[in-house]
Amino acid sequence: MQGKIVIYHVFTRLFGNTNTTNKPWGTIEENGVGKFADFTDKALSEIKKLGVSHIWYTGVPHHAVIRDYTAYGISNDDPNVVKGRAGSPYAVKDYYNVNPDLALDPAKRLQEYKELINRTHAHGMKVIMDIVPNHVARDYQGISNPNGVRSFGADDDTSKEYQKNNNFYYIPGARFEVPDWRDGYKPLGGERHISIGTLKENPAKWTGNGSRSPKPDMNDWYETVRVNYGVKPDGGLDFDLLPYDFGDKDFKEHFRFWQHMDVPDSWIKFRDIALYWMDFGVDGFRYDMAEMVPVEFWSFMNSYIKMRNEDAFLMAEVYNPDLYRTFIHKGKMDYLYDKVDFYDGLKHIMKGYGWSDHIPVVQNNLKDIEHHMLHFLENHDEQRIASPEFVGKAEIAKPAMVVSATISTSPTMIYFGQEVGEPAAENPGFGSASRTSIFDYVGVPHHQRWVNNKKFDGGQLTQQERDLRDFYRRLLNFTLESEALMGKYREIHFYNKERTKGYNHRVLSYVRWSGNQKLVIVLNFDVTDSFSFDLKVPKEILEQWKLKEGTYEIKDALYGIRNKLNIIAGEGHIEVSLEPLESFIFEIL
Numbered sequence: 195m196q197g198k199i200v201i202y203h204v205f206t207r208l209f210g211n212t213n214t215t216n217k218p219w220g221t222i223e224e225n226g227v228g229k230f231a232d233f234t235d236k237a238l239s240e241i242k243k244l245g246v247s248h249i250w251y252t253g254v255p256h257h258a259v260i261r262d263y264t265a266y267g268i269s270n271d272d273p274n275v276v277k278g279r280a281g282s283p284y285a286v287k288d289y290y291n292v293n294p295d296l297a298l299d300p301a302k303r304l305q306e307y308k309e310l311i312n313r314t315h316a317h318g319m320k321v322i323m324d325i326v327p328n329h330v331a332r333d334y335q336g337i338s339n340p341n342g343v344r345s346f347g348a349d350d351d352t353s354k355e356y357q358k359n360n361n362f363y364y365i366p367g368a369r370f371e372v373p374d375w376r377d378g379y380k381p382l383g384g385e386r387h388i389s390i391g392t393l394k395e396n397p398a399k400w401t402g403n404g405s406r407s408p409k410p411d412m413n414d415w416y417e418t419v420r421v422n423y424g425v426k427p428d429g430g431l432d433f434d435l436l437p438y439d440f441g442d443k444d445f446k447e448h449f450r451f452w453q454h455m456d457v458p459d460s461w462i463k464f465r466d467i468a469l470y471w472m473d474f475g476v477d478g479f480r481y482d483m484a485e486m487v488p489v490e491f492w493s494f495m496n497s498y499i500k501m502r503n504e505d506a507f508l509m510a511e512v513y514n515p516d517l518y519r520t521f522i523h524k525g526k527m528d529y530l531y532d533k534v535d536f537y538d539g540l541k542h543i544m545k546g547y548g549w550s551d552h553i554p555v556v557q558n559n560l561k562d563i564e565h566h567m568l569h570f571l572e573n574h575d576e577q578r579i580a581s582p583e584f585v586g587k588a589e590i591a592k593p594a595m596v597v598s599a600t601i602s603t604s605p606t607m608i609y610f611g612q613e614v615g616e617p618a619a620e621n622p623g624f625g626s627a628s629r630t631s632i633f634d635y636v637g638v639p640h641h642q643r644w645v646n647n648k649k650f651d652g653g654q655l656t657q658q659e660r661d662l663r664d665f666y667r668r669l670l671n672f673t674l675e676s677e678a679l680m681g682k683y684r685e686i687h688f689y690n691k692e693r694t695k696g697y698n699h700r701v702l703s704y705v706r707w708s709g710n711q712k713l714v715i716v717l718n719f720d721v722t723d724s725f726s727f728d729l730k731v732p733k734e735i736l737e738q739w740k741l742k743e744g745t746y747e748i749k750d751a752l753y754g755i756r757n758k759l760n761i762i763a764g765e766g767h768i769e770v771s772l773e774p775l776e777s778f779i780f781e782i783l
Contacts, residue, residue, distance in 0.1 A: 197680060198673040199507075199605035201322065202246040203573055205632060206253050207280065207295055209233065209610060212647055214637050219279055219383035219623035222261065222295070225635040227280070230296050230303075230310040237650040238317040244613065244663075245670025248507060248605075249314055250322040250480055252574060253283035253632065254307065256291040256338075258331040258417065260382065260389070266300045267337055272393035273381040274372045275332040275417045278624035278633025283324065284482055285331040285417045289467045291338035304338075311475040320477035322507055327464055327495075328486040329402030329418035332370075333393055340470070346421070346463060352397055358432040359459040360422050363400035370395035371409035373416050383623055423491050424458035433457055436490055441523030445504075448497035448526060461491050465498050472499060478507025478528075484521060485512045492525030500526065509568055509605075522566045529605055532560075532567035540571065540594045543719050544585050549699040550719060554685035557601055564683075569598040572609035574632050580617035580640075581628035588615030588662055589775055593702075593717040595666070596777040599673045600715055601704060603680050606673060611641035613666040614652075614659045665752070672751045672779065681708030689732050696727035701772065705735055712739050714748070714759070716770055717777035724773050731759070731766030741766075741782075751779040 210232020217224050241249065258271040259281040268288075271281070280295065297303035311321050336345035350360040370393070375381075381390065398408035402418030406427075410416040424432035434455050440448065468479065479499075484492065492510075499506045509529040512521050521527045531537075535556045542548025560567055571591055572579060580588040599606045611630065616638055618630045625631025630638055643654035644663070652660060673679055685704045690697045697703075700723065703716040716729055746759040748768065757780060760767045768780065 197675055197677075198599075198603070199248060200246050200599075200670050200674060201248045201250050201568075201605055201607040202241050202244070202610065203250045203252060203570075203607050204610040205574060205630065206230070206251045207293065208630065208636065208638050209641075210237070210645065210648065211635075211637055212642055212645060214639065214642065216620045216622065216637050216639075218621050218634075219385065220635055221279065222635055226637065227295050227635050229298055230306045231298050232648065233310055233313065234648070234650070235313060235317070237648075238313055238319070240650050242317050242319060244667050245672075245674050246319060247674060248320045248322055248477070250607075251310070252324060252480075254292050254296070254323050255283070255286045255326075256288040256293050257281050257283050258285045258287045258333065259293065259295060260387070261295065263294050263300060266294060268294065269333070269335060270389040270392070271331075271333060272389050272391065273387050274390060275393055276381075277417050278622075278631065279382060280633060280635050282417060282633055284326050284329075286326055287331040287334055288336055288338050289330075290336060290340060290343070290470060308475065315475070320507060321475070322478045322480055322509070323471060323476050324482060325464070325468060325471075325479045326482040327421065327491070328483045329415060329420055332395065332399075332417055332419055334419075343463075343466065346460075349459075356422065356427050358424055361460050361463065362419050363406075363422055363427070365398040365400070365406065365408050368396075368398045368408035370398035373410055373412040373414070375412055379412065421460050421487075422458065423460050423488050425488060431488070433461075433488070433490055436493055436524055440493070441520070445497045445500040445526050448493045449501050452494045452497065457494060461494055464491075465495050468495060468499055469502055472502050472506065477503075477505075478509070481508070481510040481527075484510035484525070484527070485514055485517055489517075489520055489525045492521065492527065496526035518560075518567075519563060522563055527566070529566050529568040532569050532604065535559075536567065537570065537576075540597065541584075544579070544590055544594050546721070550687065550702040551691070551699050553597060553601070553702060554687050554704065557683070557685070564602040565604055567602065567604045568607055569602070569604050570607040570609070571595055571598055572612045573607065574609065574630065577628045578616055578618040578630065579612065580615045581619070582617075583628040586617075588612075588617075589658075590721055592665060592775050593719050593777050596669060596715065596717050596779070597702065599669055600679055600706065600713075600779065602683060606670070608666065608670070611638050613663045614640045614644050614655060615662050616640040668752050676706075676711065676713070676751075677708040678706040678711035678713045678781075681706060681711070684735060686714075686729075686731060686735070690727075690730055694727050694730055696725055697729070698725070701725055701727075703729060705731065707739060712741075712782040713751070714768065714780040714782075715778070716768075716772070716780070718772035718774060720774055722774055724771065726769075726771040729768040729770045731768070733764040736761060736764065736766050739782075747783040748780040749783055751781050752777065
């Protein structure tokens with residue numbers, strides 16, 4: 195049986211860094227940097243034991259970075275168009291190579307990445323990497339292109355704002371200008387640098403988020419340029435649309451559809467990039483800001499990938515719920531971020547003002563696509579749970595984590611350091627506190643205590659941090675193995691809210707089941723209040739479970755606490771006492 199998927203989302207350059215200096219805008223020499231080689235057999239073994247099936251290595255493609263790698267044929271980047279010193283992983287400079295910062299020997303960086311992929315596979319986990327389709331670094335240079343591959347923009351007619359096979363959009367007659375900095379911001383914190391002002395872009399290109407000004411605002415994605423997918427400046431489309439009913443067709447039909455179509459050059463470039471990394475050994479991709487790219491492109495790209503490897507893992511960042519089904523069915527995405535409504539609802543509940551009533555309503559609205567909605571409580575874009583800006587204490591997320599991991603058949607994702615309560619309190623430079631910076635060379639202190647000078651044994655963790663990690667280990671491993679969590683779901687929350695004294699909107703309950711496993715899940719989101727009540731299981735569920743009148747032993751899958759399910763007059767009853775932030779996953783024995 196295929197169990198739940200659990201993704202360990204790790205920012206690759208930060209994972210193995212043991213340096214604790216954390217100087218704002220610090221260099222590698224001052225603040226340190228992690229390497230591919232830091233994912234040792236011991237480290238990967240411990241990640242696997244946490245209950246992980248896939249690792250998403252974030253920040254692997256070679257992106258713009260402020261460090262001199264000219265000895266390796268890499269040009270220096272202009273700090274005016276690099277965010278931070280370490281650079282944004284979403285400003286890719288060379289799609290056929292990897293970040294030289296991550297290699298012990300930058301000349302062998304591809305080989306070192308290949309060795310990491312092989313080690314990960316040897317530990318029974320699959321590898322996901324980023325593809326950023328909407329934009330590339332302002333100074334993209336494909337120095338590692340395979341034979342016959344032309345770089346982005348190499349064949350563009352720069353005298354035209356738009357042409358179908360141009361890779362970029364242009365502003366003819368205008369030079370690119372650096373944004374006006376404000377609020378005290380200065381590139382590299384004001385440090386003088388040999389490469390400042392070296393970028394010459396004439397004509398200027400549209401900026402990654404769509405700004406058509408040759409002088410973008412500092413809040414624009416000024417470090418990137420927009421990729422042209424055949425969408426005209428007036429919104430017209432220069433490619434064939436999928437037939438109306440193609441959401442019902444499989445990837446093979448989509449593949450056949452595109453075989454004789456004339457598609458924009460950028461489509462072909464990104465397809466070839468994805469297939470290159472599939473052949474390299476990568477098992478799947480996380481697509482950045484996928485909704486900013488036409489869904490027809492995704493049909494084209496993903497059908498080619500699936501023809502190469504039917505089991506390829508394809509997840510995408512899509513935030514508009516009205517587009518979910520389009521990107522799943524027509525775009526052939528496997529999984530989308532379940533941020534709007536689900537994550538946002540859990541966040542409000544964790545912060546104390548949301549009601550648990552919201553969650554079953556959201557889940558019901560997604561019941562036809564629930565398997566495709568990736569669940570998370572942290573990622574590199576979101577605030578750390580333990581940061582004061584979120585809730586200030588990692589344990590407050592425990593019931594939300596149970597819900598995230600058990601309410602549906604969808605994958606679960608955790609962000610490295612989440613399992614030990616990392617609060618991201620540092621002032622790293624370009625990045626800011628509450629989110630572990632993806633732009634700076636920085637240490638991740640709570641995570642570093644688990645790394646323990648690369649012993650990866652948690653030797654420096656406090657008891658509270660050990661207990662939190664143990665909770666994640668118990669929960670995630672259970673989800674990997676549970677047959678019921680890949681089966682059916684029914685909320686019993688509103689049934690109990692109407693009938694059960696002491697049950698309220700700070701509590702949530704639902705059932706999951708398969709032919710061989712029945713689960714009753716109940717939890718308390720409240721930080722201070724305990725609740726005791728007679729939890730009821732409706733008659734129609736018990737009939738589906740083929741349970742008759744009598745008493746049944748039940749056992750909590752997390753910590754082994756035993757209880758009883760009493761069936762009286764066709765209705766199930768469980769006497770439940772929930773401490774603050776406590777959860778039970780009761781399995782009927």
